Each structure stands twice: as structure tokens, then as C-alpha cells.
Amino acid sequence: MMKNYSFLPLGVLALGLLLSGCAGESTSDTSTEGAEDSTQISFIHWRGEDKAVLDDIITQFEDKNPDISVEMTIYPSEQYQATGQRLLQDGSTGDVFTSFPGAQFEAIASAGLFEDLNGEDFVSNFDEELISVGQKDEAQLALPYQLVFNMPVYNKGMFDELGLEVPKSWTEFQAVADTLLENGITPIAFPGADIGPNQFMNSMMMNNAPDEDVFEKLQNGEESLTNEWWVKTLEDFQLLEEKGYIQADSLGTSQDSAMAMVANEEAAMLATGSYHMSALLDLNPDLELDLMAPITVEESEAVYEGINTATFMLAVNSQSEKKEQAKEFITFLSQPEIASHYANETGQHLTVNDVEYESEVLQNTAYWIDERKTRFQPRFLITNAQIEAAVLSSIENVLGGADPMTAAEEAQQLVDENRE
The missing domain is CATH 3.40.190.10 (Periplasmic binding protein-like II)
Known part of the structure; x- marks a missing residue:
């Protein structure tokens, strides 16, 4: 016999999911008043459920890099897949952006909107066996951040x-x-x-x-x-x-x-x-x-x-005028302590080397890797x-x-x- 479970009303659960999900475009600008002289970069993606932890990470990044501020804009995933390439074209949006593997990656690559990251020091922060999906014609165009099952x-x-x-x-x-x-x-x-x-x-x-x-x-x-x-x-x-x-x-x-x-x-x-x-x-x-x-x-x-799937592929917009600042942000995201914080707060396995999984659910499913x-x-x-x-x-x-x-x-x- 099954034991008796304590059930929550569906309406309560659905409301909680709606409030925490990615229902529409969301923008975060964590820069402070003292950062008027900083260079602002745009970071776009589709992971609305990660907003809180990424806001925290951006604040840490700006504290260590006072000359750079980050404006994060989050789109619903379907909208992002449909319009991501168009957003990148003039270089004003998505200095750092994320891409899905597959059709979106191929379309953005064909449009020449990925900056080749080969030779960048931060590439070695990632497991080389898990980043091949971001490669094309011997160029490392994107770096998958998440390892999803x-x-x-x-x-x-x-x-x-x-x-x-x-x-x-x-x-x-x-x-x-x-x-x-x-x-x-x-x-x-x-x-x-x-x-x-x-x-x-x-x-x-x-x-x-x-x-x-x-x-x-x-x-x-x-x-x-x-x-x-x-x-x-x-x-x-x-x-x-x-x-x-x-x-x-x-x-x-x-x-x-x-x-x-x-x-x-x-x-x-x-x-x-x-x-x-x-x-x-x-x-x-x-x-x-x-x-x-x-x-x-x-x-x-x-x-x-x-x-x-190695996904949530971090990339630099080839049309950006702020490529060096964008690369600094990816460098920060790929530091083991920052990646570990992101992993444990979001419940995601990552492709970054030396990540420490503290949450029970991540530890219990790591055997799938x-x-x-x-x-x-x-x-x-x-x-x-x-x-x-x-x-x-x-x-x-x-x-x-x-x-x-x-x-x-x-x-x-x-x-x-x-x-x-």
C-alpha cells in the first residue's frame, strides 16, 4: 500500500510555477550608481528560472570588475529560438549570448555572428569532451555551460x-x-x-x-x-x-x-x-x-x-564592440567557484572543470555522467x-x-x- 501523501492544491502549485518561471521578457541591470563610467555589456538568454542566481553572480562580477556592468535580458525560450539571431545582428544586443545546439547554432554560425573563441584562456576551464557541440569548421564558436539529461x-x-x-x-x-x-x-x-x-x-x-x-x-x-x-x-x-x-x-x-x-x-x-x-x-x-x-x-x-545534452552555450557576438569585456564575463562564469554556485543554486550539472556539487539531487544523479x-x-x-x-x-x-x-x-x- 502507498503511504498517505500530503497534497497541495494544483492552483497553489501552478501559481508558484508561474511566478518562478519565464513567462515573458525580463531585464536585470545590477549596476550601481558608482558605475557611470563603466562599459555596459548586454547578456541575453532564455533561462528565466536562473534569474536570481545570475543576478547574484553579476553583482559579484561587477564588484571585481568595476569598469564593466552587465545588463541581463531574459526571453521565453520559444521566443529566443525564433528571434535570437535577429537580436544579435547589429551588435547592440547580446555582447554575451547563449545558443541552443542544433538548428539555432547552425543558423547563427551561418550568419557569422559567433566570435571564434579558439585560443582564449578560459576555454581550458571547460571539459574538452563536452564542448565539441560548440565547434564548427575547427572553430570554437560557443561553450556549452550546462550538461542536461x-x-x-x-x-x-x-x-x-x-x-x-x-x-x-x-x-x-x-x-x-x-x-x-x-x-x-x-x-x-x-x-x-x-x-x-x-x-x-x-x-x-x-x-x-x-x-x-x-x-x-x-x-x-x-x-x-x-x-x-x-x-x-x-x-x-x-x-x-x-x-x-x-x-x-x-x-x-x-x-x-x-x-x-x-x-x-x-x-x-x-x-x-x-x-x-x-x-x-x-x-x-x-x-x-x-x-x-x-x-x-x-x-x-x-x-x-x-x-x-551540452547546452546553454555561451558565446560572444562577433558584431559586438565590447568583445574583450564580454570575454571577461565568460571567464568569470567559468571559474570553478562561480560555476559551483550556479550549479548548486539551479540544480544543473555543468561542463566546467572542478565543479563541486553540494545539492543532494546533483550528487545522486552524477552517476549518469x-x-x-x-x-x-x-x-x-x-x-x-x-x-x-x-x-x-x-x-x-x-x-x-x-x-x-x-x-x-x-x-x-x-x-x-x-x-x-
Whole structure:
């Protein structure tokens, strides 16, 4: 029997998430009155949930660098992906900026807006094995700051109480989900309204298509979404919906509502990633959390156990007139003590060397860095934004009731129309 839990009203949880989230553009200028003669640099990104700790770090930076002040502007992530390149073009905004890997990185690189950071001393502050995603044509254009695991967060304490083990196959996954349903628990909270399948698709297809070049081949015409690897992925999503393994009206469920389901222990898993673990614990400190990717094949066929992404890629705007000051700020962010402060306050693993993880959730999940077989997030290997949209829409169409092969055929037609 499950123990009795103390549940918070969904409205209270949702309000807390809304207040702490990135609901709209936000600007911070921590410079003081004594800094009139300082050079002000612009720092833009999308991590609204990091505002408080970054305000603190900026204050520390300005104390040590009184000739430089930092204005931080935070945009909602979808807006940032859509408009980030335009913001950078005249050099007046984003002296220091962040980039997503994948389509946004490729677009900004093609526009020539990244300053090459090769030869800068601060590059050695980062783990060289984790920064290759920021390289192009032998140039180090960006430095990923965060190491994220883009796979479901699960309630380990709930699993332990029900005697459930992490499933190692698709058959075992379904058995675990059935047990959760029998106990009145939704297996997976899926935030389809705002995050959609952007994160969950990665672990759902990682073993259906273990070839890490599969999306490159899709873009050059060697692969098709109508082939077995993608049709099976869509069929697996269809199974989740038809069996009730994800909540009703999943496409209409916001991130805040999905997180509230997990915080209230109404759902066992959140189909996002490690970046939400700290926020979940803020909502319910009694949760015991870990990470778990669904294995959609039989155990003997599984190649990967999870997904990793080096993201929140720090960069200097090539159009900036304040490049040296921008580089000083990145140097400061990559100091181990500053990076450790950021990591522990935000619940993020980082790519910076010698970071000390003090928070329990980071210590308990650090084994995913070295001990588990993970692959880089497949979605970020789709470098054409239109093709990425076609892939994601095929999942949404299936969750909305479409036949998997029909959805695959419609998406492949869009791929063919947008292939370069």
C-alpha cells in the first residue's frame, strides 16, 4: 500500500510555477550608481528560472570588475529560438549570448555572428569532451555551460514503495506503467501544450534508431520518416496515449500543470529532463527523484540508457564592440567557484572543470555522467528548423489521433520539400 501523501492544491502549485518561471521578457541591470563610467555589456538568454542566481553572480562580477556592468535580458525560450539571431545582428544586443545546439547554432554560425573563441584562456576551464557541440569548421564558436539529461524525471520513492524497478525493456516499461495505473497514478505527465515532444522524443527513439547519424541522413535523403525506426517511434507514442500511460488531453497540458501532477504525486514521471528536478523539489521537498529513459526495445537490443545534452552555450557576438569585456564575463562564469554556485543554486550539472556539487539531487544523479551509456540529444542533430518542426508535428499528430504511418508520410513530404 502507498503511504498517505500530503497534497497541495494544483492552483497553489501552478501559481508558484508561474511566478518562478519565464513567462515573458525580463531585464536585470545590477549596476550601481558608482558605475557611470563603466562599459555596459548586454547578456541575453532564455533561462528565466536562473534569474536570481545570475543576478547574484553579476553583482559579484561587477564588484571585481568595476569598469564593466552587465545588463541581463531574459526571453521565453520559444521566443529566443525564433528571434535570437535577429537580436544579435547589429551588435547592440547580446555582447554575451547563449545558443541552443542544433538548428539555432547552425543558423547563427551561418550568419557569422559567433566570435571564434579558439585560443582564449578560459576555454581550458571547460571539459574538452563536452564542448565539441560548440565547434564548427575547427572553430570554437560557443561553450556549452550546462550538461542536461533530457529524459524523464521519476519519483524513485514511489517506485520503491510499490516495489517497482527501473524497466530495462519495452515489455517491462508497460508492466510498470500498468502497475502505476492500478494504483491510481498516471505513469507519465506530458506537457504537450508548451514543451510538446521536444524532450521526450529523444529517449523514445534513441534505441529505435541507434544510428547517431540518422537525422543527418534524413536531411540528405538517405533516410525516411516512413522507415521502420520512425514509424515504430510513432506507434510507441500511440501506445502511450491509447493505454492511458500519459494523461488525458496531454497536448493541452502546460509545463506548470504537468510539474504540479508530479509534485502532488499524481503522476510518477515528468517527460522533460533533469533541468526540472530542482523546481520539483522546491514544490515538494519530500520527493526522492532520479532519471529514467523508457527503453522501447527488448533488453538485448538496447544500446543506450539515456540522453545527454551540452547546452546553454555561451558565446560572444562577433558584431559586438565590447568583445574583450564580454570575454571577461565568460571567464568569470567559468571559474570553478562561480560555476559551483550556479550549479548548486539551479540544480544543473555543468561542463566546467572542478565543479563541486553540494545539492543532494546533483550528487545522486552524477552517476549518469560517467557510469551510464547516454547519447547526445538526437533532436539537436536536426539542423534544419523546418525539418525539425515536421518531425515533432508527426508525434503531435499521432497523440491527436492520427495513424502513425499517415503521420510519417505527411511529415516526410515536408522533409522532402525543405531538404537543402
